[in-house]
Every structure is written in C-alpha cells, then in structure tokens.
Amino acid sequence: MPIVIKPLPDQEELSQSLQLSRQLLYKKLKKVEEEVREIVEKVMEEGDGALHYYTKKFDGCDIKKWLIEEKELQNSWEEMDKSFQKIISDIEKRVRSFHERQKPFSWWGEHSASLWGERWRPLHSVACYVPGGRFPYPSSLLMTVIPAQIAGVEEIIVLTPPDAQGKVKQEILAAAFFLGVKKVYRVGGAQAVAGACFGTSSLPAVDKIVGPGNIYVTAAKKLLQGVVGIDSLAGPSEVVIVADKTASPHWLALDLLAQAEHDPLSLSILLSPDEGILLETKRYLERELQNQPLSFSREIPIYLYQVENKEKAWEAVNFLAPEHLQIITENPEKDWLKIKNAGALFLGPQAPVALGDYGYGPNHVLPTDKGAAFSSPLSVRDFGKFSSFIFPQDDETLPWEQFSQLAEIEGLYYHQRSLLARGGKEWPL
Known part of the structure; x- marks a missing residue:
C-alpha cells in the first residue's frame, strides 16, 4: 500500500482508529491466550517436564541443563572483541548514571505526638526476560x-530463549557476565x-517478571499478573514525530522506518504543519524502501498527517499517548512543555528514538498502546x-470514638470493639 499524506483526522476519527487498533490487538491476544493458558497450566503441574516439552516444540532443541554455567558466561565475554566490550561498558555507565537518580527513599515524620511514614525496600527476586530470535x-x-x-x-535471574542448537546468543551471555549476573537460563516464551512464576526443579519462582517479549510472553504475563508481579503488557512499538520546516526530511524518513521495521503492527506517525516537509519525507521514504524494503510485505505502518498548526499536533499527541515522541521543531525545549502523555520524549534533531533504544x-x-496516559517507563x-507505618504514642489523643x-x-463489629477497647470503652462480655 503506498504511503500517502492526509489531513489529521479529528479526535472522533482518531478514537475510532485507536479502538480498531486495540480490538485487533485484543483479538490477537485472545487467539493465543487459549494456547498460552494450556502452556501455563502444564508448567504449573509438570514443572521441568513441561519446560522441556515446549522448548523442544517451539525452539526445536532438547535442553538437558537450563542454567548456563558461569564459566560459559565468562568465556563469552572474553571471546568478544574489544569494540563490543567497550560498547557494553559505555552503555552500562550511561544507563546506570541515569537510573541511580531514580532510587526511592524511605521517609518518616511526626504527626501530633506520633510517628508515621513509608519504608521502601527492594524486591527479593526478579526475572529479566531478554528476547531471542535471529538477532x-x-x-x-x-x-x-x-x-x-x-x-x-x-x-536477579535472566530468561532468554535458545536457538535450535540449544545455544543462547553469545552477546547476551557476555553482557550478563559484565553486569555480574550469575543465573542465566536458556528458556523463553x-x-x-x-x-518463573510457579518455580520448577530447575527454575526458581520470583517476585516479579520484567522485560519485553513476543505475544506469547505478553499473553502469559497477562494471565499471571496478580499471581506474580509484572512490569507491563508490551504491544507493538510506536513513534509519533512532530516536525516543522527546520527538520531534515531524510532524517525523518529514516526515523519513521526505524520504528516501522520492528513489526507490521508497529506505528510510525509524522505530524507537521509544513506540506513541503511531508512531501519531501514521502519521497525519501519511497526511495529508501526501493533500496531496502522492510522484511514484511504487508501494509507499511507509516502515516503522514498535515496539521493546521503545532497546537493541533500537541492535542493529537496527548490523545495518542505514544510510546516514543520525537519533537523536531525550532524550539523543542519550549514545545515539549505542551506534552502530557508520552512514554519517552526525544527532543531536537540529534535525538532519534534509536539513540534511546x-x-x-x-x-x-x-508503555505502549496508549499506556503512557497512565503508566511510566521501567525504572x-x-x-x-x-510499606506505610504508624507508631502512635501514649500521650497522643487518638480518635477511638470517632473511628468506632x-x-x-x-x-x-470487631473493628469497633478493637477501637473501643483501646479508648477505654470496652463492652463487658
């Protein structure tokens, strides 16, 4: 299907499109949910036997030992070339520096003559899911x-699927060793x-499972949330780019394609009040796709919309609540203040989504699929x-009568008795 430039639909039409998109995602999840429910129940009942059965069925390999030996992790790191080691080391420093600033703190304060507050504690155990596949x-x-x-x-354990030979990608093992992860399991899906939810003879049960995965992973997390903690339910990836005449159409085309190549259900949207930018971006898109088509042949998930002005673009962005938002305008440092809903913002021409990826x-x-309207990035x-706490003191006048x-x-009844007993008005038995 050719890429076309359209006027931006009104919110009612956008809402209908979003509704259709959600219905498609729901139907796709529902389609695999029955199969996933069967997988979950078999693992719950049979443990390692079920892991073995489904790994052979889906990954085509016969795994004898799920846990990868630490020596193999070390060897993977040592066999990597210096350039890869430097990439991982540099990324680790940046990601750690950013996330260090997020650490929550406990607090306490005085209330009347008493103490109250909140105590923050880390989870005991977490499984980090790392996708497999060709790359x-x-x-x-x-x-x-x-x-x-x-x-x-x-x-902290890592779950990642093996290939048909039962091997895990060396780059994943090397990165795990560099971070000091001791337990990497060759199991996915x-x-x-x-x-990781129920535990097996080989795999420990954890408090929470995080990380992106395919639709089977998402469906399993959906079924098990509440039994085990999860981070979020990942849908197809999205980017909205708002650009004015200062943007490079070639860069815009590359950024849209970078998002579109994830999946035929991905969403790449360009909003601009400048018709010239849209036309030039369309030409670059067509040229790039001629030279290097996407790996799937279905409809290209790229949409170019002309807006009346930037204010209309901000309204659309806040309604769509995209996973990624790029703002490539004359004053991105001012424009981003108009944004209420976006998972991650990329400001200026030097900030493609790939830089954050x-x-x-x-x-x-x-968060995907409008999730940025109510949730946040992993942190x-x-x-x-x-955990909240209260520590009332004897010399405080407490609201026993009022609460009773x-x-x-x-x-x-017993709530009332519990309060009145402390307020000196206990009923005789």
Whole structure:
C-alpha cells in the first residue's frame, strides 16, 4: 500500500482508529491466550517436564541443563572483541548514571505526638526476560538488569530463549557476565514466564517478571499478573514525530522506518504543519524502501498527517499517548512543555528514538498502546515497594470514638470493639 499524506483526522476519527487498533490487538491476544493458558497450566503441574516439552516444540532443541554455567558466561565475554566490550561498558555507565537518580527513599515524620511514614525496600527476586530470535538483544538485558541492581534486588535471574542448537546468543551471555549476573537460563516464551512464576526443579519462582517479549510472553504475563508481579503488557512499538520546516526530511524518513521495521503492527506517525516537509519525507521514504524494503510485505505502518498548526499536533499527541515522541521543531525545549502523555520524549534533531533504544541513559522498556496516559517507563521504582507505618504514642489523643462510629456504620463489629477497647470503652462480655 503506498504511503500517502492526509489531513489529521479529528479526535472522533482518531478514537475510532485507536479502538480498531486495540480490538485487533485484543483479538490477537485472545487467539493465543487459549494456547498460552494450556502452556501455563502444564508448567504449573509438570514443572521441568513441561519446560522441556515446549522448548523442544517451539525452539526445536532438547535442553538437558537450563542454567548456563558461569564459566560459559565468562568465556563469552572474553571471546568478544574489544569494540563490543567497550560498547557494553559505555552503555552500562550511561544507563546506570541515569537510573541511580531514580532510587526511592524511605521517609518518616511526626504527626501530633506520633510517628508515621513509608519504608521502601527492594524486591527479593526478579526475572529479566531478554528476547531471542535471529538477532541478540543485549540492550534489553542492560535495561532490565541495571535498575534491578540499583534497587538492591538480591536475586536477579535472566530468561532468554535458545536457538535450535540449544545455544543462547553469545552477546547476551557476555553482557550478563559484565553486569555480574550469575543465573542465566536458556528458556523463553510463555513457558519461561510460567516457570518463573510457579518455580520448577530447575527454575526458581520470583517476585516479579520484567522485560519485553513476543505475544506469547505478553499473553502469559497477562494471565499471571496478580499471581506474580509484572512490569507491563508490551504491544507493538510506536513513534509519533512532530516536525516543522527546520527538520531534515531524510532524517525523518529514516526515523519513521526505524520504528516501522520492528513489526507490521508497529506505528510510525509524522505530524507537521509544513506540506513541503511531508512531501519531501514521502519521497525519501519511497526511495529508501526501493533500496531496502522492510522484511514484511504487508501494509507499511507509516502515516503522514498535515496539521493546521503545532497546537493541533500537541492535542493529537496527548490523545495518542505514544510510546516514543520525537519533537523536531525550532524550539523543542519550549514545545515539549505542551506534552502530557508520552512514554519517552526525544527532543531536537540529534535525538532519534534509536539513540534511546541503545542506551543513551533512559530506559527503553516503555508503555505502549496508549499506556503512557497512565503508566511510566521501567525504572528502579519497579523493583521495590513501599510499606506505610504508624507508631502512635501514649500521650497522643487518638480518635477511638470517632473511628468506632464509622466501624459501626460499616457494620464491622470487631473493628469497633478493637477501637473501643483501646479508648477505654470496652463492652463487658
């Protein structure tokens, strides 16, 4: 299908398009959910036997030992060339520096004559899922493991699928060794998520499972959330770019294609009030696709919209709540203040999404499918939790009578008794 330039639809039409997109995603999830439910239940009942069965079925290999030996991790790092080692080292420094600033703190304060507050503590155990496939994704390992380490998680394991020979990509093993991860398991898909939720003879149960994966991984996380902690349900990737006449059409085309190449269900949108920019970007897109077509032949998920002005663009962005937002305008440092909903913002011509994907600092595990309207990127905060506390003192006048009246209204007899006993008005038995 050719790429066309259209006027920006009104919010009602955008809402209908979004509704259709969500319905498609829901139907796709529902289609695999029955199969995933069967996988989850089999893992729950059969443990390692189910892991073995599904790994052979989906990955085509017969795994004898799930846990990869630490020596293999070390060898993978030592066999990597110096340029790869430097890339991982440099990214680790940037990502760690950014995430160090996120660490939450406990607090306490005085209330009347008493104390109250919140105590923050890291989770005990976390599984970081790193996708497999034709290419390795060491960046996903860095983005999930580093914030868990900063939070102080005691037990961090990595789950990643093997290839048909039962091997895990060397780049992933090398990055794990560099970060000091001791436990990497060669298992992926819904069976890995279920194994980390319930535990098996070989795979420990964890408090939370984080990291991106395919639709089977997402469906398993959806089924098991509440039984085990999860970060988010990842949908197809998205970018919205808002550009004016100062932007480079060639760069815009490359940025749109960089997002589109993820998946035929990805979404790449360019909003601009400048017709010339849109026309030139369209020409570059067509030229690039002639030279290097996307790996799938279905509809190219790229949309070019002309807006009346930038204010209309900001309205559309806040409605769409995209995973990634690039602002390539004359004054991005002012324009970004108009944004309420976006997972990650990339300001100025030198900030393509790919710069963030590979570890400039912020996390690349982001809310999708309008999730940025109500949730945040993966962070150190996802690897811990708060407990509130109160410590009333004897010399404080406490609201026993008032709260007992509310307990009576709510029909909670022993709540009322518990309060009145301390207020000196206990009923005789």
